[in-house]
Amino acid sequence: MESSSEKSSKIGYVLKTVEERKVNFIQLWFSDILGTPKSFQITPAELENALQDGMTFDGSAIDGFSRIQESDVIALPDPTTFTLMPSDPSVASVFCDIYNLDLTPFEGCPRNTLRRALDRAHKLGYTFFAAPEIEYFYFDTHIKDGPVPLDNGSYFELTVANLPSQIRKKTVLALEDMGIPVEYSQHEDAPSQHEIDLRYTDALSMADNVMTARVIIKEIAAAHGILASFMPKPISGVQGSGMHTHFSLFKGNSNAFYDEEDPYQLSEVARRFIAGVLHNAPAMTAITNQWVNSYKRLVVGYEAPTYVSWAQNNRSALVRVPKPKSNNPDSTRFEYRAIDPGVNPYLGFAAILGAGLDGIENGYELPSEVQENLYKLSPEEVEKYGILSLPGNLDEAVKEMERSTLMREILGEHVFEWFIRNKRDEWSGYKTHVSQFEIDRYLERL
Numbered sequence: 001m002e003s004s005s006e007k008s009s010k011i012g013y014v015l016k017t018v019e020e021r022k023v024n025f026i027q028l029w030f031s032d033i034l035g036t037p038k039s040f041q042i043t044p045a046e047l048e049n050a051l052q053d054g055m056t057f058d059g060s061a062i063d064g065f066s067r068i069q070e071s072d073v074i075a076l077p078d079p080t081t082f083t084l085m086p087s088d089p090s091v092a093s094v095f096c097d098i099y100n101l102d103l104t105p106f107e108g109c110p111r112n113t114l115r116r117a118l119d120r121a122h123k124l125g126y127t128f129f130a131a132p133e134i135e136y137f138y139f140d141t142h143i144k145d146g147p148v149p150l151d152n153g154s155y156f157e158l159t160v161a162n163l164p165s166q167i168r169k170k171t172v173l174a175l176e177d178m179g180i181p182v183e184y185s186q187h188e189d190a191p192s193q194h195e196i197d198l199r200y201t202d203a204l205s206m207a208d209n210v211m212t213a214r215v216i217i218k219e220i221a222a223a224h225g226i227l228a229s230f231m232p233k234p235i236s237g238v239q240g241s242g243m244h245t246h247f248s249l250f251k252g253n254s255n256a257f258y259d260e261e262d263p264y265q266l267s268e269v270a271r272r273f274i275a276g277v278l279h280n281a282p283a284m285t286a287i288t289n290q291w292v293n294s295y296k297r298l299v300v301g302y303e304a305p306t307y308v309s310w311a312q313n314n315r316s317a318l319v320r321v322p323k324p325k326s327n328n329p330d331s332t333r334f335e336y337r338a339i340d341p342g343v344n345p346y347l348g349f350a351a352i353l354g355a356g357l358d359g360i361e362n363g364y365e366l367p368s369e370v371q372e373n374l375y376k377l378s379p380e381e382v383e384k385y386g387i388l389s390l391p392g393n394l395d396e397a398v399k400e401m402e403r404s405t406l407m408r409e410i411l412g413e414h415v416f417e418w419f420i421r422n423k424r425d426e427w428s429g430y431k432t433h434v435s436q437f438e439i440d441r442y443l444e445r446l
Helices: 004-020 044-053 110-123 163-177 203-223 268-288 345-362 379-385 394-402 405-411 413-431 436-442
Strands: 025-031 037-042 055-058 072-077 083-085 088-099 127-140 182-187 193-198 226-229 245-251 334-336
Touching: 004 044, 004 088, 025 044, 025 072, 025 110, 037 044, 037 055, 037 203, 044 055, 044 072, 088 110, 088 203, 110 127, 110 203, 110 345, 110 405, 127 203, 127 345, 163 182, 163 193, 163 203, 163 226, 193 203, 203 226, 203 345, 245 268, 245 345, 268 334, 268 345, 268 394, 268 405, 268 413, 345 405, 394 413, 405 413
Parallel strands: 025 088
Antiparallel strands: 025 037, 055 072, 072 088, 083 088, 127 193, 127 226, 127 245, 182 193, 245 334
């Protein structure tokens, strides 16, 4: 629990920075249930009051928040997230937690959902860390017959004068200026597809960083007349965009996943955590892959996982366990490969953490590693290995999620029920839409 002196010190730092840097506006950021960034602005005159007592606003205006008859909620800024915007240093941003008027945490706030999951881990003595690899596309903004790529590069393409690559470099520098360390950036496999990997930190800070990175990537692209898109599968016939994320648990200063004596250097905690993630993967796929379009990426042949399995070096597996760097047990981790960049990171990280803790608390056994290329296995071979499939579309994923008491517990009743309703509505709209594919294939033929 943070002491009053610690809180006063953080608030003092923010107020001093605003005064010294001549900040004119402070954007109060938060997220709706789907992960859409929301914001309203205040002036420096209101900032001290906001940091102490929060700012009241109409929650019924935010989809998935409050009902009309219980509309007002409080946005309380988290001073540790305060930063200056790279496009205009006279504007600052700060993430908020949302509270009810009686100062209890608002159940519809995704940041509060992740906080609850982290609190559960803390009670067991653990800290949860994440490091995502954010993939996305740059497109021409003049979209008529579909998205138009701006380059023809592939993996690690060295394009010195290429505009998208220059924009990506500017984005990395902007993120670093905001205090968000970047580990790698590169051209990805598909034309005009790029990747920015964020350096690992605690899961709540990382969820904030993912939200910020998506805003900054889009903002810098738009300033150059370009569209940046986190749509999981915007182009047929090429790789989609994922957000492979590396996760680890620490106990104090030690990596709880590491065991020098184990053949994979995985502790019993790691084995049970990963087993819990695999066990609950079908139920949490609607959260980690929440859009109709997400399932156009999760198909065989495009380096995206379709089967529930794990391996060390098999990139067709859902969970990959990279071998720790020599003499560095702190690098012991696992990579979850299904999650895509359209996820709400607060809910996605909460679901994965809750699934892993379920494995620890219930003693799940880690199944055998699958070393074969899963994409080349026949249905009979898949059945022989006892390998389950991830849901094949949003409808299947929502049904799996709805059956899960664990996902309901992790998200809380408010978020769980609203999310299910929203996704059913999305599937209904998709199911009744007649696509160009159907027109081209059937109109004259039938």
